[in-house]
Amino acid sequence: MRNLLPPVLAVLAFGLSPAAASDRDVAFFKSVRGEWVGPGEIVAGKYKGTKFTCTLTGDTHDSKIGMKLDGNCRVGVFSQRMSATIERRGKGYRGTFLDGAAGKGLDIVGGTVSSTRVVMSLNRDKLKGAMLARMRGKDAMNVTVSVRVDKELVPVIGMNLKRVDAAPVGALSRK
Template identity: 45%
Template structure:
């Protein structure tokens, strides 16, 4: 039995409407996928590769928490230890319309850096940072489901210089963490 013209027209209309939908309506955005994948408990070594403390090794334990709500984003919260000394670490990265905002440590007004923008593409977030007249970037990339690399770069002249490198491994189940708002 051949399809009736009415059924054929309905099928064509549904196909045309589906083709007209933006890709973001049909699939998760790069931003949301990245925010979700950062969720979990992360640990790993880091090294200061430039500056007064060059060569200093440290280890971090961080919780990746998705920021929920209309904006979306992620927060890394925990501590890093070098020898006998431990330092709390907090980084917040929030989508704000077509841009991003947030802070590293206590922001530009304290001892940290302000998030001034960024991009997320292909499992990598490049986060623009600023502290007064110093510009930098935090490159956070998912190497695999359980491997997260973070590099802090500071702008020196016309190029960005790596200052800190961190290689984190996921511990346990990535979906057992909560979310913050």
């Protein structure tokens, strides 16, 4: 019994083992698989008040811990392709939003995963920020993108997505 005390204390002090953390991460990313649709709004900055609607498909990587989101967001008749890729590399996460900071997007430079949410660090030149995606049950996800202004994170984009692949579409009801 004495020999078990140090490992038990270590687990209590530092949280889950790497294997348990990986299982939790995989479970979260699998929960994002599917078709998502919902409204969003720019809540700060030059385009504050602009409302948009996104249609996204979530999937997991074949051989890596992570996920891919792909689709588009539209404002009126204008549509913009959206994509994000996140994958575990070593003890952290890396990825891109759109084509990454080398193009017109952002780099994902780190992050954490819990059973119901991910928080990813975003970077583009001097712009630093975070993206929080939180599952609200199995069929709803809220996404907030914030940027660092001085020492504070300021939300700039918010989205409320609903899963649409689980519901029958175009089904006729019998009476």
